[in-house]
Amino acid sequence: MTTCIPWRFGGTKTQISQQVPLAQKDRTVPRAAMYAVSGGRALADAINGVSDLIPLPFLSAFVDIAIKVLEACEEATAIEENLMDLQDRVYELMLAVVNTVPVNRKVSIALQDKVRRLQFILDNMLLDIAKIKAQKKILLLFFHNLNKDRVDRCVNRLKAALEQFTVVSQLQVEDLLDKIRADYSAFGAQLNRIEDAVNQTTQPHNAPSAYPRQDMPPTARRLFGREALIDEIASLLSVESTSRVCITGAGGMGKTSVALAVVESAPITTTFKKEYIFWIPCIEAKSSDLLRRILYAQLRITAETYDSLDALIDELNATKERRLLLLDNFETPWLSGQDRDKIVHILQRLAALSHVALLVTMTSGFTPGDIQWHQRPLAPLSAAAARAAFKAKYQDSAGGQELMEDGKELDDFLASIGYMPLAITLAAASGGRLRVSPADLLRDWRTAGIGILSGHEILSMDETIRVSMERGVVQSNPDALTLLAILSMLPAGTTGKNLRWWAPSIASPFAAVQTLRAAALVEQDDVSFPTARIFVCPTIQSYMSQQNRISIEIRDQVHDACYKFVLDHRSIPDDHKFKDDLAALATEGTNIQGLLMDVDVQNVRPNAVDALIAFGFYQSWTKPSAKLASHTLKIAQAANNDPHVVDSNAAARRVAEAHRCLATNFFALDRFVKADKHFKEASDLFKNVPEGTDLPLSGECLMELTRLWRYMKGKGNDELDSCVREAEARLSHNEHERYYVARAFLGLGEHLYFRKRRDESIECLSRANEIFRELNCPASAGRALYYMARAYAALNEPDKALLVGRDALAKSEESGELGLICRSLKLVARLFMAAKRYEEALPIITQSVTSCQSQGGPIGIAQSLELLAYNCAARMDLAGARIAYEGAQAQFAKRGSTRLGKRGGARCTENLEKLRSLSGLDQESFVNLTKFVPLY
CATH class of the missing domain: 3.40.50.300 (P-loop containing nucleotide triphosphate hydrolases)
Incomplete structure (x- = not known):
């Protein structure tokens, strides 16, 4: 135990000079009142531990009331600073009473009466202090003298009481502790707490204060990814x-x-x-x-x-x-x-x-x-760190049992909650306690959302988000929560530039975003506001989607904005603005997909069906998907069957367009049988529209059918010829519609190419190309040039074929139609390889692989990989050839039921067997490989 007690508890000035660093000697020494509450509380704790053994029945009660007075003084000091003197007196009185307690003998009646009188004095003081505390600072000017008198009376009463105990005002705490230690040595463990409380006052920043002090929380056992x-x-x-x-x-x-x-x-x-x-x-x-x-x-x-x-x-x-x-x-x-x-x-x-x-x-x-x-x-965790964190927490909550099902379902679930640490911890904890699999968690997340992320030991996600939304900075901007609701309906967020589309009623989107970012309710991935993506994390999206937090009015507004955005960017590959529209729709593709899939057959708003059809065609040209196109057909049919429909012809035409849209997506995905069915349905519906206004569209469907049948290899030439003639007639129904007349030439020229009537094919395609160039229709011109190049190659005119093929590729890229670009790239690569210009072909093949992967059709990807494999073999790259053939083989297998899938897969398998037996490539082994068919 120390023997040197600081002066502020009664120590001498000499003792202070020994304890305080030289740099601090000139500073004002705090008064005893500043430490009275903390010191008194420590004394009270210690006395309570031994009071039953000390022969003073009222000691604990007396110390308790003294502490209440000290605390009341502390709280009221802001009103009347003179209370600090009163704190000094109360603390001295408390020490004096403890110092006066006799040991091992009976307490006199007189001493007991003194203690009772002191308690009575302290009780009255509490009433006086309560009156002071009830005042506000602004009343201090009026009540200052009254307060001072009250405090002075309290001080005088205590002074008189202290004199009865014959205690001097500068009570030596060091002497008191020595006495207590000597008299009550049996209670050393408890009394040490008193000394510790006093000694702590010599440590840096270690004094009682006006607000309860909290201990630093424990550090997490393990953090992942940080x-x-x-x-x-x-x-x-x-x-x-x-x-x-x-x-x-x-x-x-x-x-x-x-x-x-x-x-x-x-x-x-x-x-x-x-x-x-x-x-x-x-x-x-x-x-x-x-x-x-x-x-x-x-x-x-x-x-x-x-x-x-x-x-x-x-x-x-x-x-x-x-x-x-x-x-x-x-x-x-x-x-x-x-x-x-x-x-x-x-x-x-x-x-x-x-x-x-x-x-x-x-x-x-x-x-x-x-x-x-x-x-x-602080960004979300990486996928790997999120996986490790989930498995560790799951194991802890499952009593040490490891998570076994950690495949794709776990990855999908972690991605769905945005890799947020708290969400991961809560989900893993509940999953581990109940032994729930990631697949079950993913299913529940999709139905219940953030409701599954609750827990007892950690603040729930709901509460975390609610607190952020109730921040004063958010409430101060009336547009902020409206914008949060709108952004919560956009799973991929949006750009600053496009906010005007989604939130036309917001006066200042910039100010609203700034407010929401201040509360961390939205995020922005770039410093440039117009191009930055502004988004809401998945957990907040889920929170907002529940309990009607997004009003019907806002939901309708967002859906209407979606339909308008799509329709304002509706075009076909032959339109001059098609590439710009593709780029615009790409920025909002995920949002549009989600909102359009949310269209309900029971509540089809105006423009919803048209937007569904337009976006379905957009997907067929970029990333084909039968999911949305199937939904489109269902909605269009429901709208057509509505007994309140105003324009039945328009509704029926939308059903035809929905069939055509779905067929186009199926065709791009190499799902030929399904595409066949819907092209036929669309053609018949367009044909039956009154006055023949949609006959050209019926002809388009028939032309697509002939292309489809060539892939399916199930129709004879007579049937193909008949279908082409009917398609040509419907397309040319109105000779003044030059675009459709040129489309008829294009379809016929393609057919004649496959019928091996190459000269006639070139003539038809040339006429089509001429009209398309006049009309500035790059996609159709590119398609005509594509088949012209193939025809020239088949006629053994390689130089002309390569020249026209490059022109076809330029027109395709000008149009922006991804499917046509993929075909043109593969053609030009083949023409270079036919001329044994393998190095020039390589970058074009590489671009072809990337483009076909973006489009997603397995046949296109497989053909590009087969080209790459053959090119690697030609350049004597054995390892590259093997890898590319394996990739092509896997893609062909996805469409193994089709003619192209079977034949392509067989070629790859055959060539792989030849390559596996080789330790190196030479010209002889390369010549023995089976070439891809067709070459052009």
């Missing part, structure tokens, strides 16, 4: 010039966990002494006043008044020894308080101390105040 970030932040904080770090991000990203891990890291524990690392929990600091009091409490500093930060700054500035302040959950004072200017002032005063490192965590997208922060936005 190791590099933790090391980086620790390194920044360790250097004074970079020691202002702010971790930002959405709620549930693990900002506090990362910050606590930083505090525990080796660079921090090496740079900062343990007693100079302080955790400042700001989650309840909804005002600058509360923030100041929490700072005083957590730094263990007291002051005569907490209305100023001066005492705290002086204490921090007393020495230049480095300190670290972790201001956790700083979004509360910054975003919820009404006095941000005062919060800024506090933050700036702390930041002005170069030796004090600041680590701030905020549920926000921005840093607070005009300070040179090193901002570290």
Whole structure:
């Protein structure tokens, strides 16, 4: 035990000079009242532990009432500073009573009466102090004298009481402790707590305060995927010039966990002494006043008044020894308080101390105040880290049982919740406790959404999001929550430029986004607002989608905006704006897909069917999908069957268009049988439209049927000839419609090519190309040139074939139609390879593989990979040839029921068998490989 007690508890000035560093000698020594509450509470705890054994029945009750008076004085000091003197007297009285207790003999009746009278005095004092506390500061001018009189009377009463115990005003605590230690040696363990409480006052920033002090939370046992970030932040904080770090991000990203891990890291524990690392929990600091009091409490500093930060700054500035302040959950004072200017002032005063490192965590997208922060936005975990975190938490919750089902379902589930750490932890915990598989979690997420992410040991996702939405900064902008609802309906987010489409009623989308980013409710992936993607994370999307948080009016508005966006960018490959429309639709493709799939047959809004059809065709030209096209047909048929339909012909025409759209997607996906059915349905419906207005569209469907039948290889030439003639007649129904007349020439020229009437084919295709060039229709012109090049190659005119083929590729790329680009690339590559110009063919083949993969049809991908394999073999690249043939073989197998799939797969298998027996390639082994068919 120490023998030197600080002067503020009654020690001598000599003792002070021995304890206080030289740099601190000139500073004002805190008064005893500042420590009365904490010291008294420690004394009370110790006395309560032994009071039953001390022969004074009312000792515990007396100490308890004394503590209440001390605390009441502390709370009322802001009104009447004279109460500090009263605190001194109460504390002295409490020590005096304990000092007067006799040991091992009966307590006199007189002493008991004295204690009862003292308790009565303290009870009355509580009433006086309560009257003072009830006043507001603004009344101080009127009640100051009254307060002073009340306090003076209390002090006088206590002074008289103390004199009865013959205790001097400067009571020596050191002597008291010696007496208690000697008299009550049997209770040493409990009484040591008293001495410890006193001794702690000699430690840095270790004093009682006006706000309950909280201990730093424990560090997470293990963090996944944050190791590099933790090391980086620790390194920044360790250097004074970079020691202002702010971790930002959405709620549930693990900002506090990362910050606590930083505090525990080796660079921090090496740079900062343990007693100079302080955790400042700001989650309840909804005002600058509360923030100041929490700072005083957590730094263990007291002051005569907490209305100023001066005492705290002086204490921090007393020495230049480095300190670290972790201001956790700083979004509360910054975003919820009404006095941000005062919060800024506090933050700036702390930041002005170069030796004090600041680590701030905020549920926000921005840093607070005009300070040179090193901002570290906390992103979701990587897929690998998310998987590891989920499996570890699952195992803990399952009593050590490992997760066995960790395949694609787990990856899909983690992606669906956005790889958010809190969501992963909650899902894994509930999954582990109930032994639920990732597949079950994924299914429940799709039906119940964020409702599955609840728990007892951790704040639920619902609560985390709700708190962010109720921040003062969000409530102050009436457009913010409206925009949040709109963005929550867009799974892929949108660009700043396109916000005007989705939210036409928002006065300032920029201001609304800024507000939502401040509360970390939306994210922005680029600094340039027009091109940046602004999005809501999956957990917030799920939260907003439940309990009618998005109104019917907003839902209808977003759907109408979707239909308008699609229809304003509706075009065909021969339109001059087709490429621009493709690019625009691509920026919103995922959102449009989701909203159009949400169209209900029971509630088909105006323009919904037209938008579905237009977007279905867009997908057939870019990334074919039968899912949305099938949904389109279902909606179109429901609208057509509506007894309240106004224009029955228009409704029937939409059904025909939906059939054609679905057939086109099936054709692009090499699902030929299904495509055949829907092309026939579409052709018949278009034919039956009154006055023959849609006969050209019926002819288009028949031309597609002839192309389809050639792939299917199930029709004879007579049937093909008949279908082409009928298609040509319907396309040319109106000779003044030159576009459809040219389309008839195009279809006939293609057919004649396959009938091996190449000269006639070239003549028809040339006429078509001439009209298409006049009409500025690049896609149809490119298609005509494509078959012309093939015809020239078949006529053994390779130079002309390559010249026309390159022209076809240029026109295809001008149009932007991906399917036509893929075919043109493969043709030009074949023509180069036929001329044995393998090096020139290679980059074109590579581009072909990439383009075909983007389109998604297995046959196109397989053909490009087979070309690549043959090209590798020609260049004596044995390993490359094997890999490419294996890839082509796998793609052909996906369409093994078709003629192209069977023949292509057989060629690849045969060539792979030949290559596997070789240790190297030479010209002879290359010549023995089976060539791809057809060459052109």
